[in-house]
Amino acid sequence: AFSLTQYNRHDDINDWLDSTASSCGSRCSIENIGTSTNGRTLKVIKIGKSSSSNSKAIWVDAGIHAREWISPAASLYLIDKLVNSYNSDSTVRSLVDAFDWYILPSSNPDGYEYSYVYDRLWRKTRSRNSGSSCFGADPNRNWDYKWMLTGASSNPCSDTYAGSIAFSEPETTAMKDFMLSKSSSLNMYISIHAYGQYILTPWGYTEDLPSDYNDLEYVGNEGAAGIRGVNGRSFTVGSSTRVLYAAAGASDDWAKAVAGIKYSYTLELRDTGYWGFVLPVSQITPACEETYAGIVRMAQAIM
């Protein structure tokens, strides 16, 4: 059964998205943006002032990497807040009135279910690779911007296998097609991952910084301040290459360079390695609360 305080199965997440959207009336709608390799539906919930379109929009995806279970959980908490606190919370009301929110909580459902049932530390998708007995590509090395330039592998058995070609995976293809269809309104891209406690900006393919890096850093610092205010956790703000490592073909670089979304971020949620990917259930709520506060501050900063 679905619960915001547990790690949920993919089908339960999608059922909850449908029921949440129908309970929120004209402020919400559901779009099925594609199908995973093994036939699971990629469901985006749109939350905004009305069924008509806002001129500004924010995209949030979660669960690109299968084992990072806190990521879908944090996106569901965000959805619950935006939908169910609209009438009681003036912050929520202003954010829903100002932006269309497009949120995809389960971006790699085959990998997520595989990590749930067979291998807790599975990272990639579950597509077949011709000529190899290893499955899957890294959906965060599969995007068509500087694809395979650095920090990615051409070995299908590697955890950072970039795929046979860019957008070889139906999951990344569905995401990019949808994002391109909304790109004129999207102002911010947020991809939720774990772990390490970072707010990462482009670029991940080079040590060079984007020309508007100061703007991205300012909004990132606002997010980190929002997070710190909840439980005191420190998140490091900086470009992926400079504060983490170089890795090309990731969604954030594509969102900025190709879709033209100025404010593009990868959030690496808690912790810093004690539990790592296997974050205990007891930390779901505090992690979701701090992530929510960070995203609120980032959205307010670009309003």
Ligand code: 0X9
């Ligand atoms: O390596 C990744 O894909 C991300 N870290 S994770 O531990 N969740 O796998 C970081 C991606 C940062 N962005 C770029 N390198 N462009």
Ligand code: ZN
């Ligand atoms: Zn990740």
